[in-house]
Amino acid sequence: MRVLGIETSCDETGLAIYDSEQGLLSHALYSQIDLHIPYGGVVPELASRDHVRKLLPLTRQVMDEAGCEADDIDAIAYTAGPGLIGALMVGASVAQALALAWGKPSLGVHHMEGHLLAPMLEETPPAFPFVALLVSGGHTQLIEVQGIGEYQMLGESIDDAAGEAFDKSAKMMGLPYPGGPHIARMAEMGIADQYKFPRPMTNRPGLDFSFSGLKTFTLNTIDAEKANNPDGALSEQNIADIALAFQDAVVDTLVIKCKRALQQTGLKKLVIAGGVSANKALRERLEKTLTGMGGDVFYARNEFCTDNGAMIAYAGCQRLLAGQRNDLQISVRPRWPLTELPDIKGQN
Numbered sequence: 001m002r003v004l005g006i007e008t009s010c011d012e013t014g015l016a017i018y019d020s021e022q023g024l025l026s027h028a029l030y031s032q033i034d035l036h037i038p039y040g041g042v043v044p045e046l047a048s049r050d051h052v053r054k055l056l057p058l059t060r061q062v063m064d065e066a067g068c069e070a071d072d073i074d075a076i077a078y079t080a081g082p083g084l085i086g087a088l089m090v091g092a093s094v095a096q097a098l099a100l101a102w103g104k105p106s107l108g109v110h111h112m113e114g115h116l117l118a119p120m121l122e123e124t125p126p127a128f129p130f131v132a133l134l135v136s137g138g139h140t141q142l143i144e145v146q147g148i149g150e151y152q153m154l155g156e157s158i159d160d161a162a163g164e165a166f167d168k169s170a171k172m173m174g175l176p177y178p179g180g181p182h183i184a185r186m187a188e189m190g191i192a193d194q195y196k197f198p199r200p201m202t203n204r205p206g207l208d209f210s211f212s213g214l215k216t217f218t219l220n221t222i223d224a225e226k227a228n229n230p231d232g233a234l235s236e237q238n239i240a241d242i243a244l245a246f247q248d249a250v251v252d253t254l255v256i257k258c259k260r261a262l263q264q265t266g267l268k269k270l271v272i273a274g275g276v277s278a279n280k281a282l283r284e285r286l287e288k289t290l291t292g293m294g295g296d297v298f299y300a301r302n303e304f305c306t307d308n309g310a311m312i313a314y315a316g317c318q319r320l321l322a323g324q325r326n327d328l329q330i331s332v333r334p335r336w337p338l339t340e341l342p343d344i345k346g347q348n
């Protein structure tokens with residue numbers, strides 16, 4: 001089965017064609033980052049309008065690259081939620097219009113299931129069951145995964161997501177949006193242990209997270225450092241040291257909880273997905289931890305950690321192969337718990 005995947009949940013327009021026999025045939029991504037930079041974050045209305053501009057040209061591009069005509073596509077998968085309502089509506093409308101025009105079935109895909117399954121596009125995909133750590137701009141979740149749609153929530157953030165904490169802390173340090181990659185870059189020049197950030201919620205049992213306190217800690221650290229400096233500003237080295245201390249705290253916290261989740265479930269495979277899973281320090285620490293436990297860690301290539309069309313084409317294809325389909329109604333779910341998804345065996 002050959003599936004055209006469409007991702008428009010936030011500020012990336014992602015298109016891809018995935019074939020269940022031949023794998024990924026083509027993919028294209030347009031990031032709106034430059035459009036939103038002047039505002040320091042994503043402006044929903046601007047995001048929707050830009051998806052309108054980019055969707056059809058990118059669809060043509062992936063079709064050409066894969067050497068596909070409309071008839072070669074068996075189905076269309078699109079992100080139906082969670083995400084920005086306007087942005088989702090644009091993707092869903094285009095997907096449903098193509099489905100109607102081409103006379104092909106379509107399916108609305110859960111954006112976080114897309115992230116969760118993205119590592120399946122790599123050369124050594126993880127086999128079920130495994131523990132998944134979803135760490136993105138909007139989510140921080142630990143999930144026991146028995147199969148597609150068989151998700152048990154083990155823990156999640158009670159406030160900010162890990163990626164959100166990276167973005168907000170980066171802003172305080174004067175780094176550009178989105179902050180995660182910039183903090184990671186600065187941290188490489190940082191001197192270890194200049195500051196001691198807390199490891200929130202690690203000294204009590206449970207698998208929930210809280211990252212909003214780290215943000216406040218960053219702010220206080222910056223203020224104290226500024227007051228210390230004769231010019232009242234942060235030096236490059238200060239920023240690098242704070243970035244490293246902040247990143248260490250997030251990584252440490254995530255590693256402690258992952259270890260706990262693996263012990264609790266008795267599983268030895270860990271999948272990390274979502275934008276923060278591109279973080280090198282996190283990958284290295286988890287790899288060391290899992291090796292020590294006789295287990296393995298799996299993640300997608302960097303470009304498939306953040307939002308992309310390939311993960312939606314892949315996730316959609318698995319469900320379409322199992323017979324799931326939408327009617328042609330255009331409906332999206334800006335809020336949509338992952339645990340509400342049906343599995344692909346009994347479909348319940």
Ligand code: ATP
Pocket residue numbers: 009010082083111115135136137138139162163164166167178179180181184274275276277278279280305306307
């Ligand atoms: P969600 O998927 O929850 O709806 P989203 O789609 O905005 O949110 P993603 O695209 O998965 O999130 O990831 C974006 C996030 O990943 C941003 O917060 C960004 O700062 C973070 N990020 C990207 N690369 C890195 C990195 N190398 N280190 C840390 N964080 C990173």
Ligand code: MG
Pocket residue numbers: 010011012306307
């Ligand atoms: Mg994004």
Ligand code: FE
Pocket residue numbers: 111115136137275306307
């Ligand atoms: Fe995402």
